[in-house]
Amino acid sequence: MAAVAVIVLSVITAWLTAPRLGGRMDPAATGPEGAHALATLLREQGVRVQVAETAAEAAALAGPDALLMVAQTYYLWDDELLDALADAPADLLLIAPTSRTREVLAPGITESTESTMGGEPNCALREAVRAGSARLGPTVTYEAVEDGPDLTRCYDGALVRYDDGQRTVTVVGTADFMTNSTLLREGNAALAMNLAGVHPRLIWYAPQQPEGDHSGAASITDLIPDRVHWIVWQLCLAVALVALWKGRRLGPLVAERLPVVVRASETVEGRGRLYRSRRARAQAADALRTAALQRLTPRLGLGPGTAPAALVAAIVQNTAKRAPGLDPQLVQYALFGPAPVTDEDLVHLANALDDIERQVAHT
Incomplete structure (x- = not known):
């Protein structure tokens, strides 16, 4: 009997402590992208957190005493859903919206050309002043x-607020500081709780599955504004005309056999042995970094003359799409740091560069 009790207790404990999977900003998910920690803290502070599964439910729950928090996910893109949220009679907290979501729910603002990682609030907004410095992560402004x-x-x-005459609209350019993985950094927890707990009742809407007749998340074409399609067609036409113009000036292709065929692996191995024999760790590190930069910059859509700080920021922002992302200091050290002192340091540098390229390629 005692053995059975121990087994039952173990199963219950394992079930209660097991991580709960979920998508980005899911209040029930305990993974890095979830927001279970924030939802729990808000409830402990007396905020009534009501999770809305659909846009219609979120609009129905909204009221003068509530704050409607809308977190952008892959399933929030349909015009009908956005229109339902736009008519909700409650103050709005909009998290990391796409351009279409911003145009419908927060038409009073537009994206600026700058970007930021957070820092000091530098404003008079009470929620931000009380939170102080926050590490928001790469975000639009x-x-x-x-x-x-x-x-x-x-x-x-990165955080803006205005009054549209009917309600107060607050927009944050990123959700990273609210997720389980980064909530404890600097003033992130205080800022997230101050923004989400401003009213006694919080309507939490972060759709984790399609609604209504939709069978899946938005495709890439659904997220592109209509005017962009015309620009793409014009660019394709321009490229085709340039190809016809340049193609007429080229002669026929001539096949030429190389006198000697050298395997690429033999060339790499030969250069590696030369570097090792002369203990040229600095030159070897230079070659590794140069090759990595030549492969990374076009993949990130950057030019060869991009400043190191801009390149590091682009890599961090690109890899932040997949948790937990890369540390900016690690990227800066790997790509532009000092030369390695030992062979072991050189091996570590090669592994770090390979990891950066792999994470950029997989995002």
């Missing part, structure tokens, strides 16, 4: 549209 409303900008524009 916002500014008011022309002839738009009076805008309060914090963290260099």
Whole structure:
């Protein structure tokens, strides 16, 4: 009997402590991308957190005493869903919106050309001032549209707030600081709780599955504004005309046999032995970094003259799409740090560069 009790207790304990899978900003998910920790902290502080599974449910739960938090996911893209949220009678907290979501729910702002990682709030917004410095991660920034409303900008524009006459609209350019993996960094937890706990009731809407008749998440074409399609067609036409113009000036292709065929692996091995025999670790590290940069810059859509700081920021932002992302200091050290002192350091550098390329390629 005692053995049975021990087994039952073990099963219950394992079930209660097992990680709960879920998508980004899922209040029940305990993984790095989930937001179970934030939802728990809000409930412990007396905030009534109501999770809405659909846009219609979120709009129905909204009221003057509530804050409607809308977190952008792959399943929030349909115009009908956005229109239902736009009419909800509650203050709005919009997390990492796409351009289409922003146009419908927060038409008073637009994206600016700057980017930021967080830092000091540098504004008078009470929620940000009480939280202090926050590490938001790579994020877009916002500014008011022309002839738009009076805008309060914090963290260099990553957090903005304005009043549209019917409700207060708050927009944050990233959800990273609210997730389980980064909630404890600097003032992230305080900022997330201050923003989400401003009202006694929080309507949490972060759709984790398709709604209605939709069978899947939005495709890439659904997320592209209509005007972009015309630009792409014009570019294709321009490229075709240039190809016809240049193609007429080229002669026929001539096949020429190389006098000697050398395997690529033999060339690499030969150069490696030369570097090792002369203890040329600096030159070897230079060659590894140069080759990595030549492969990374076109994959990130950057030019060969990109500044190191901009390249590091692009890599970190690119890999942040897959948790946990890369540390900016590690990327800076691997690509632009000092030369290795020992052979072991050189091996570690090669592994670090390979890991950076692999993570960029997989995002």
